[in-house]
Amino acid sequence: MSSRKDIDLNELILCPKCNALHKKVQLESDGAAVCRDCDTILYRYRKRALEHSLALSLAGMMLLIVANLFPLVKIDLMGMERHVSIVSMISSLINDGFYIVGIVVSFLVLIFPFMIIVVYTILVTLLMTGAKYNLSRELLVLLSKILPWSMLEIYLVSILVALVKLMGLVEIHFGFSFWALMIFVILDIYLSKSIHIGELWELRERSYRGDR
Amino acid sequence: MEIDENSLVRCRVCEAVNWDSDIYCHRCESKVYIDNRGSINRAWAFLVTALIFYIPANVYPILVGEQFGNSSSNTIAGGIYLLWEEGEYPIAVVILVASVLVPILKFIMLIYLLINANLNRRAKINPHKVHYLTEIIGPWSMVDVFVVAILTGLVQMTAISIIAGPGATAFVLMVLFTMFAALSIDTRILKGVE
Numbered sequence: 001m002s003s004r005k006d007i008d009l010n011e012l013i014l015c016p017k018c019n020a021l022h023k024k025v026q027l028e029s030d031g032a033a034v035c036r037d038c039d040t041i042l043y044r045y046r047k048r049a050l051e052h053s054l055a056l057s058l059a060g061m062m063l064l065i066v067a068n069l070f071p072l073v074k075i076d077l078m079g080m081e082r083h084v085s086i087v088s089m090i091s092s093l094i095n096d097g098f099y100i101v102g103i104v105v106s107f108l109v110l111i112f113p114f115m116i117i118v119v120y121t122i123l124v125t126l127l128m129t130g131a132k133y134n135l136s137r138e139l140l141v142l143l144s145k146i147l148p149w150s151m152l153e154i155y156l157v158s159i160l161v162a163l164v165k166l167m168g169l170v171e172i173h174f175g176f177s178f179w180a181l182m183i184f185v186i187l188d189i190y191l192s193k194s195i196h197i198g199e200l201w202e203l204r205e206r207s208y209r210g211d212r
Numbered sequence: 213m214e215i216d217e218n219s220l221v222r223c224r225v226c227e228a229v230n231w232d233s234d235i236y237c238h239r240c241e242s243k244v245y246i247d248n249r250g251s252i253n254r255a256w257a258f259l260v261t262a263l264i265f266y267i268p269a270n271v272y273p274i275l276v277g278e279q280f281g282n283s284s285s286n287t288i289a290g291g292i293y294l295l296w297e298e299g300e301y302p303i304a305v306v307i308l309v310a311s312v313l314v315p316i317l318k319f320i321m322l323i324y325l326l327i328n329a330n331l332n333r334r335a336k337i338n339p340h341k342v343h344y345l346t347e348i349i350g351p352w353s354m355v356d357v358f359v360v361a362i363l364t365g366l367v368q369m370t371a372i373s374i375i376a377g378p379g380a381t382a383f384v385l386m387v388l389f390t391m392f393a394a395l396s397i398d399t400r401i402l403k404g405v406e
Contacts (some may be wrong), residue, residue: 007215009238012229013219014222019216019340019399023228038341051364073366080369089365098376104360104384108354141240148395151351151358155308158358165295165301165363169372171372198227 010205013042016196043199050128050203053195054185057121061127063184064117068110071175072159075166081185086110108151114187116150119143120191123200136204144197153185221399232400248401252329255396260324262389265382266315273377275360277367280369285377288312288356310355311383318353318390321346322397330403346394396404 013022014036027033027045034041046052071083086109093102119139126136163172219232226240273285286294288311295304303357308312321342360376367374 009229012215013227014217014220014229014399015340016222017225017341018338019217019222019402021220022216027238049292053345069334073362075366077369077371080368080371082369084362084365089361092365092368093361093376097352098364098377098381100381101357101361101376101384103386105357108356113332141225141369148347151354154351154354155358158355159362161303161306161355162359162362162366163358164300166367167230196227197225201226201228205239 010189011019013198015040015042034163043196043202044194046195046199049195049199050124053191054121054128056191059118060184060187060191061117061121063180063187064113067177067181067184070177070180071177072137073163073175074173074188076171076173077169083175085175108149109155111149112146113152115146116143116192117188127204130207130210133208136141138198140197140204145202146194147197150192152181152188156181156185216324218403221324221403224398228274238324244398246398247306248329251396251398252326252353252401255322255326255393255401257344258389258393258396259319259326262386262393263319265389266319268382269379269386272379272382274356274379275363275374276377277372277374279372287379288383291356292301307356307359310352314349314388315386318350318394320344322393325402326399329397334403340399342401343397350391354384355389357384 011147013024014020015022015038017040018035018038020035020037022033022042023183030045030047032044034043046158052071054211068086071085071088074081074083090102090110093105095191119142123139123143126132127141130140141177159178214325215379220229221234222228223230223240223242223244223245225242226237228237228239230237236241236402251266265392266388269289273290275291278302282326288307292304292307292312295307324337325339325346327341328334357380360380363374364376
């Protein structure tokens with residue numbers, strides 16, 4: 001076994017799923033490095049990754065704002081109309097006395113998603129300009145801690161499940177915000193699930209070294 | 213490669229590879245050295261708390277509906293049964309998987325990982341894969357809670373109204389504590405060293 005000093009840890013990667021050890025290789029064109037044991041994607045070749053991430057996170061921020069401005073769904077029962085948005089849903093939980101459910105849900109579908117998209121946008125801007133080395137580290141640490149707690153994609157599925165339960169009872173109309181939320185979820189899956197947090201750290205290292 | 217996988221750990225914050233003996237991650241400066249015994253005990257504590265909340269979550273109604281003065285309440289199992297009776301098979305299956313199978317599966321997998329960690333032996337099924345799976349499927353058990361929250365916000369009319377039941381609070385806490393338990397387990401514990 002070679003001495004530990006000869007090994008550059010930055011060249012190694014452990015599979016996030018099965019923990020198999022790999023040596024990183026330079027990817028040439030549109031490809032992905034996959035784990036030799038379980039075929040999980042380790043990282044991808046990304047051309048202009050930072051520019052794309054910035055564009056998508058700005059778009060995501062606007063979509064998330066729109067998704068919270070208008071009703072998600074409207075129902076109509078014998079002339080009586082009701083509509084719901086994320087905020088009105090949380091406030092009616094609180095009003096009914098379900099404080100714990102209300103607070104937990106507000107973090108999972110409102111506060112954390114907003115935090116993630118804002119942190120992401122600031123972070124990518126910092127990496128592009130190469131400024132604030134320490135701040136970008138702190139933002140990345142924060143990002144990795146809140147990522148598992150954003151559940152908007154699950155919330156989107158839940159809306160559909162809830163509507164199926166109401167089908168037949170009432171008339172259902174999708175609001176403008178529903179479509180905004182749907183597109184946001186697709187962007188979010190790309191930004192926070194497809195791009196691994198380790199890849200962002202590598203982009204950070206490369207950007208402060210000056211070779212992008 | 214002549215490096216032993218067991219002498220390396222992945223940083224749980226930034227995914228960088230570090231030596232087992234390192235204290236701080238060389239990339240993000242988070243702590244990679246974690247007291248094994250302490251985090252195993254913490255994971256057990258979270259898991260037992262989650263198991264305790266699992267009982268009221270299933271016994272108490274998760275949804276209370278009022279229709280023209282008649283109130284009816286549904287537990288998780290009751291709601292699934294009702295959907296099945298009404299012929300909403302796909303939705304019944306979604307709720308069954310998200311609210312019943314996912315939590316039970318997650319309990320079994322976490323108990324399996326923690327027992328192996330306690331006995332200091334390497335699990336027969338790759339423990340890293342089991343842990344990865346618990347983190348992927350865990351959040352999906354929130355589906356039923358979100359459904360209740362949406363219905364509560366939406367259906368508030370004089371003829372029909374729906375509010376959450378006490379089971380919903382217990383269920384949210386159960387999901388929260390199983391997630392805390394899964395997050396307390398790190399790769400060092402999974403390897404079963406020391």
